[in-house]
Amino acid sequence: MSPRRKSLRPDSRALRGTAPVFAALGDETRLRLIAVLCAGGAMSIAQLTSGTDITRQAVTKHLHVLADAGLVHDVKVGRERLWEFEPTQLEEARRSLELITQQWDHALMKLKLAVER
Amino acid sequence: MSPRRKSLRPDSRALRGTAPVFAALGDETRLRLIAVLCAGGAMSIAQLTSGTDITRQAVTKHLHVLADAGLVHDVKVGRERLWEFEPTQLEEARRSLELITQQWDHALMKLKLAVER
Protein backbone atom coordinates (compact mmCIF):
# COMPACT_ATOMS: atom_id res chain seq x y z
CA MET A 1 0.00 0.00 0.00
CA SER A 2 0.84 3.65 -0.08
CA PRO A 3 2.75 3.63 -3.34
CA ARG A 4 4.61 6.79 -2.33
CA ARG A 5 3.82 8.84 -5.38
CA LYS A 6 5.26 12.19 -4.49
CA SER A 7 5.03 13.56 -8.02
CA LEU A 8 1.60 15.07 -8.54
CA ARG A 9 0.30 13.10 -11.43
CA PRO A 10 -1.00 14.99 -14.43
CA ASP A 11 -4.38 13.33 -14.03
CA SER A 12 -5.76 16.74 -13.19
CA ARG A 13 -7.52 15.86 -10.00
CA ALA A 14 -7.59 19.55 -9.23
CA LEU A 15 -9.20 20.19 -12.57
CA ARG A 16 -12.10 17.85 -11.96
CA GLY A 17 -15.36 19.71 -12.23
CA THR A 18 -13.85 22.82 -13.72
CA ALA A 19 -14.90 21.98 -17.24
CA PRO A 20 -18.54 23.13 -16.83
CA VAL A 21 -17.37 26.55 -15.71
CA PHE A 22 -15.15 26.91 -18.73
CA ALA A 23 -17.93 25.64 -20.95
CA ALA A 24 -20.22 28.31 -19.53
CA LEU A 25 -17.59 30.94 -20.24
CA GLY A 26 -17.04 29.62 -23.73
CA ASP A 27 -19.70 31.72 -25.37
CA GLU A 28 -19.38 35.30 -26.51
CA THR A 29 -22.88 36.24 -25.34
CA ARG A 30 -22.43 34.76 -21.89
CA LEU A 31 -19.06 36.39 -21.56
CA ARG A 32 -20.74 39.71 -22.28
CA LEU A 33 -23.45 38.99 -19.72
CA ILE A 34 -20.82 38.23 -17.12
CA ALA A 35 -18.94 41.41 -17.90
CA VAL A 36 -22.11 43.50 -17.70
CA LEU A 37 -23.29 41.92 -14.46
CA CYS A 38 -19.83 42.26 -13.07
CA ALA A 39 -19.67 45.98 -13.60
CA GLY A 40 -23.33 46.84 -13.24
CA GLY A 41 -24.40 44.88 -10.20
CA ALA A 42 -27.78 43.14 -10.09
CA MET A 43 -29.88 43.51 -13.22
CA SER A 44 -33.18 42.25 -14.55
CA ILE A 45 -33.56 40.10 -17.63
CA ALA A 46 -35.17 42.94 -19.55
CA GLN A 47 -32.24 45.17 -18.76
CA LEU A 48 -29.79 42.52 -19.82
CA THR A 49 -31.69 41.86 -23.03
CA SER A 50 -31.70 45.49 -24.14
CA GLY A 51 -28.47 46.05 -25.97
CA THR A 52 -28.43 42.57 -27.41
CA ASP A 53 -29.80 41.44 -30.72
CA ILE A 54 -31.21 38.23 -29.32
CA THR A 55 -34.50 37.42 -27.65
CA ARG A 56 -35.29 37.74 -23.98
CA GLN A 57 -35.74 33.98 -23.87
CA ALA A 58 -32.30 33.40 -25.27
CA VAL A 59 -30.85 35.64 -22.59
CA THR A 60 -32.82 33.72 -19.99
CA LYS A 61 -31.35 30.45 -21.21
CA HIS A 62 -27.83 31.83 -21.11
CA LEU A 63 -28.42 33.07 -17.58
CA HIS A 64 -29.51 29.60 -16.54
CA VAL A 65 -26.38 28.10 -18.05
CA LEU A 66 -24.31 30.58 -16.07
CA ALA A 67 -26.32 29.82 -12.94
CA ASP A 68 -25.80 26.06 -13.37
CA ALA A 69 -22.08 26.71 -13.54
CA GLY A 70 -22.36 28.74 -10.36
CA LEU A 71 -21.25 31.95 -12.00
CA VAL A 72 -24.38 33.95 -11.24
CA HIS A 73 -27.34 33.72 -8.92
CA ASP A 74 -30.79 35.25 -9.03
CA VAL A 75 -33.10 36.97 -6.62
CA LYS A 76 -36.81 37.46 -7.14
CA VAL A 77 -37.88 40.94 -6.24
CA GLY A 78 -41.40 42.03 -7.03
CA ARG A 79 -42.43 41.18 -10.53
CA GLU A 80 -38.89 41.01 -11.76
CA ARG A 81 -35.92 38.72 -11.21
CA LEU A 82 -32.53 40.20 -10.62
CA TRP A 83 -29.31 38.44 -11.57
CA GLU A 84 -26.01 39.00 -9.90
CA PHE A 85 -22.45 37.91 -10.49
CA GLU A 86 -20.99 35.29 -8.19
CA PRO A 87 -17.20 35.41 -7.99
CA THR A 88 -16.33 32.14 -6.26
CA GLN A 89 -16.48 29.78 -9.24
CA LEU A 90 -14.59 32.17 -11.42
CA GLU A 91 -11.86 32.33 -8.81
CA GLU A 92 -11.77 28.58 -8.86
CA ALA A 93 -11.39 28.56 -12.62
CA ARG A 94 -8.59 31.06 -12.40
CA ARG A 95 -6.82 28.89 -9.90
CA SER A 96 -7.09 25.94 -12.27
CA LEU A 97 -5.44 27.86 -15.06
CA GLU A 98 -2.69 28.92 -12.73
CA LEU A 99 -2.16 25.33 -11.74
CA ILE A 100 -1.79 24.24 -15.35
CA THR A 101 0.70 27.00 -16.01
CA GLN A 102 2.68 26.01 -12.96
CA GLN A 103 2.83 22.40 -14.03
CA TRP A 104 4.02 23.53 -17.42
CA ASP A 105 6.76 25.67 -15.97
CA HIS A 106 7.75 22.83 -13.73
CA ALA A 107 7.99 20.44 -16.65
CA LEU A 108 10.07 22.92 -18.60
CA MET A 109 12.48 23.29 -15.73
CA LYS A 110 12.84 19.56 -15.41
CA LEU A 111 13.52 19.29 -19.12
CA LYS A 112 16.12 22.01 -18.95
CA LEU A 113 17.89 20.29 -16.11
CA ALA A 114 17.86 17.01 -17.97
CA VAL A 115 19.38 18.63 -21.03
CA GLU A 116 22.11 20.40 -19.12
CA ARG A 117 23.08 17.33 -17.30
CA MET B 1 -12.96 63.07 -31.36
CA SER B 2 -11.33 61.43 -28.37
CA PRO B 3 -14.48 61.00 -26.28
CA ARG B 4 -12.61 60.95 -23.01
CA ARG B 5 -14.22 57.88 -21.53
CA LYS B 6 -12.11 57.22 -18.52
CA SER B 7 -14.40 54.55 -17.06
CA LEU B 8 -13.60 51.25 -18.71
CA ARG B 9 -16.94 50.22 -20.04
CA PRO B 10 -18.18 46.71 -19.29
CA ASP B 11 -18.33 45.98 -23.01
CA SER B 12 -15.50 43.54 -22.49
CA ARG B 13 -13.26 44.68 -25.28
CA ALA B 14 -10.49 42.83 -23.55
CA LEU B 15 -12.64 39.72 -23.53
CA ARG B 16 -13.22 39.73 -27.26
CA GLY B 17 -11.98 36.54 -28.75
CA THR B 18 -11.43 34.79 -25.48
CA ALA B 19 -14.60 32.75 -25.75
CA PRO B 20 -13.15 30.13 -28.13
CA VAL B 21 -10.34 29.38 -25.70
CA PHE B 22 -12.78 28.88 -22.85
CA ALA B 23 -14.98 26.77 -25.09
CA ALA B 24 -11.99 24.59 -25.88
CA LEU B 25 -11.28 24.22 -22.17
CA GLY B 26 -14.91 23.47 -21.42
CA ASP B 27 -14.64 19.75 -21.89
CA GLU B 28 -13.41 17.20 -19.40
CA THR B 29 -11.54 15.17 -22.00
CA ARG B 30 -9.74 18.15 -23.48
CA LEU B 31 -8.87 19.39 -20.03
CA ARG B 32 -7.29 16.03 -19.37
CA LEU B 33 -5.36 16.20 -22.62
CA ILE B 34 -4.06 19.62 -21.72
CA ALA B 35 -2.98 18.41 -18.31
CA VAL B 36 -1.21 15.40 -19.75
CA LEU B 37 0.54 17.37 -22.47
CA CYS B 38 1.46 19.98 -19.95
CA ALA B 39 3.26 17.56 -17.70
CA GLY B 40 4.46 15.07 -20.24
CA GLY B 41 5.83 17.21 -23.04
CA ALA B 42 5.24 16.29 -26.67
CA MET B 43 3.22 13.15 -27.20
CA SER B 44 1.79 11.21 -30.10
CA ILE B 45 -1.88 10.58 -30.68
CA ALA B 46 -1.51 6.91 -29.88
CA GLN B 47 0.12 7.76 -26.57
CA LEU B 48 -2.59 10.25 -25.74
CA THR B 49 -5.29 7.78 -26.67
CA SER B 50 -4.01 5.02 -24.40
CA GLY B 51 -5.50 5.63 -21.01
CA THR B 52 -8.73 6.97 -22.43
CA ASP B 53 -11.89 5.06 -23.10
CA ILE B 54 -12.54 6.84 -26.36
CA THR B 55 -11.34 6.23 -29.88
CA ARG B 56 -8.17 7.53 -31.39
CA GLN B 57 -10.29 9.54 -33.82
CA ALA B 58 -12.12 11.22 -30.99
CA VAL B 59 -8.82 12.20 -29.44
CA THR B 60 -7.68 13.55 -32.79
CA LYS B 61 -10.75 15.73 -33.03
CA HIS B 62 -10.25 17.07 -29.54
CA LEU B 63 -6.65 17.86 -30.39
CA HIS B 64 -7.77 19.82 -33.42
CA VAL B 65 -10.22 21.78 -31.31
CA LEU B 66 -7.41 22.63 -28.92
CA ALA B 67 -5.16 23.55 -31.83
CA ASP B 68 -7.79 25.85 -33.31
CA ALA B 69 -7.97 27.60 -29.96
CA GLY B 70 -4.21 27.94 -30.02
CA LEU B 71 -3.72 25.82 -26.93
CA VAL B 72 -1.58 23.18 -28.57
CA HIS B 73 0.45 22.79 -31.72
CA ASP B 74 1.67 19.76 -33.60
CA VAL B 75 4.88 18.67 -35.24
CA LYS B 76 5.17 15.89 -37.74
CA VAL B 77 8.08 13.67 -37.01
CA GLY B 78 8.54 10.53 -39.01
CA ARG B 79 5.36 8.55 -39.26
CA GLU B 80 3.88 10.06 -36.18
CA ARG B 81 2.61 13.48 -35.19
CA LEU B 82 3.57 14.92 -31.85
CA TRP B 83 1.41 17.38 -29.96
CA GLU B 84 2.70 19.92 -27.53
CA PHE B 85 1.17 22.36 -25.12
CA GLU B 86 1.27 26.04 -26.05
CA PRO B 87 1.07 28.33 -23.03
CA THR B 88 0.36 31.74 -24.56
CA GLN B 89 -3.38 31.46 -25.10
CA LEU B 90 -3.88 30.00 -21.69
CA GLU B 91 -2.04 32.93 -20.20
CA GLU B 92 -4.35 35.19 -22.13
CA ALA B 93 -7.38 33.40 -20.74
CA ARG B 94 -6.03 33.72 -17.23
CA ARG B 95 -5.56 37.41 -17.73
CA SER B 96 -9.18 37.72 -18.85
CA LEU B 97 -10.42 36.07 -15.71
CA GLU B 98 -8.27 38.34 -13.63
CA LEU B 99 -9.69 41.32 -15.44
CA ILE B 100 -13.24 40.25 -14.68
CA THR B 101 -12.40 39.76 -11.03
CA GLN B 102 -10.81 43.16 -10.89
CA GLN B 103 -13.83 44.83 -12.41
CA TRP B 104 -15.99 43.06 -9.87
CA ASP B 105 -13.87 44.21 -6.97
CA HIS B 106 -13.89 47.72 -8.38
CA ALA B 107 -17.69 47.70 -8.64
CA LEU B 108 -17.96 46.43 -5.08
CA MET B 109 -15.77 49.21 -3.84
CA LYS B 110 -17.80 51.83 -5.67
CA LEU B 111 -20.96 50.40 -4.16
CA LYS B 112 -19.49 50.44 -0.71
CA LEU B 113 -18.49 54.05 -1.09
CA ALA B 114 -21.93 54.98 -2.34
CA VAL B 115 -23.57 53.32 0.65
CA GLU B 116 -21.31 54.94 3.20
CA ARG B 117 -21.84 58.37 1.73
Next chain:
DNA sequence: AAAAAATGCAACTCAATGGTTGCTCGTTAC
Protein backbone atom coordinates in the same frame (compact mmCIF):
# COMPACT_ATOMS: atom_id res chain seq x y z
C1' DA C 1 8.58 -6.68 -50.69
C1' DA C 2 5.38 -7.34 -47.28
C1' DA C 3 3.67 -6.75 -42.61
C1' DA C 4 2.92 -3.59 -38.98
C1' DA C 5 2.44 0.84 -36.87
C1' DA C 6 0.63 5.60 -36.77
C1' DT C 7 -2.17 8.43 -38.76
C1' DG C 8 -5.57 10.69 -42.16
C1' DC C 9 -10.11 11.06 -44.34
C1' DA C 10 -15.06 10.59 -44.85
C1' DA C 11 -19.63 9.39 -43.67
C1' DC C 12 -22.78 8.59 -40.18
C1' DT C 13 -25.46 8.66 -35.60
C1' DC C 14 -27.26 10.95 -31.66
C1' DA C 15 -27.57 14.36 -28.24
C1' DA C 16 -26.85 18.99 -26.84
C1' DT C 17 -27.06 23.96 -27.88
C1' DG C 18 -28.48 28.47 -29.42
C1' DG C 19 -32.17 30.52 -31.05
C1' DT C 20 -37.00 31.29 -32.16
C1' DT C 21 -42.34 31.82 -31.56
C1' DG C 22 -46.69 31.65 -29.04
C1' DC C 23 -49.08 31.63 -25.00
C1' DT C 24 -49.82 31.93 -19.97
C1' DC C 25 -49.05 33.87 -15.31
C1' DG C 26 -48.03 37.12 -11.66
C1' DT C 27 -47.38 42.06 -10.38
C1' DT C 28 -47.49 46.88 -10.74
C1' DA C 29 -49.59 51.17 -12.41
C1' DC C 30 -53.43 53.96 -13.78
Next chain:
DNA sequence: GTAACGAGCAACCATTGAGTTGCATTTTTT
Protein backbone atom coordinates in the same frame (compact mmCIF):
# COMPACT_ATOMS: atom_id res chain seq x y z
C1' DG D 1 -60.56 46.64 -12.59
C1' DT D 2 -57.98 46.60 -16.48
C1' DA D 3 -53.78 47.65 -19.02
C1' DA D 4 -49.10 47.12 -19.34
C1' DC D 5 -44.92 45.22 -17.87
C1' DG D 6 -41.68 41.43 -16.59
C1' DA D 7 -41.10 36.98 -16.70
C1' DG D 8 -42.09 31.62 -17.10
C1' DC D 9 -43.23 27.57 -19.91
C1' DA D 10 -43.35 24.60 -23.88
C1' DA D 11 -42.72 23.28 -28.46
C1' DC D 12 -40.06 23.62 -32.25
C1' DC D 13 -35.99 24.21 -35.64
C1' DA D 14 -31.27 24.34 -37.30
C1' DT D 15 -26.58 23.73 -36.23
C1' DT D 16 -22.88 22.12 -33.78
C1' DG D 17 -20.36 18.62 -31.17
C1' DA D 18 -18.80 14.24 -29.44
C1' DG D 19 -18.26 9.89 -30.75
C1' DT D 20 -18.23 5.97 -33.81
C1' DT D 21 -16.91 2.74 -37.91
C1' DG D 22 -14.53 1.66 -42.16
C1' DC D 23 -11.02 2.24 -45.27
C1' DA D 24 -6.96 4.59 -47.42
C1' DT D 25 -2.20 6.48 -46.81
C1' DT D 26 2.48 6.94 -45.17
C1' DT D 27 6.54 5.38 -42.78
C1' DT D 28 9.00 1.86 -40.38
C1' DT D 29 10.57 -2.60 -39.53
C1' DT D 30 11.85 -7.13 -40.75
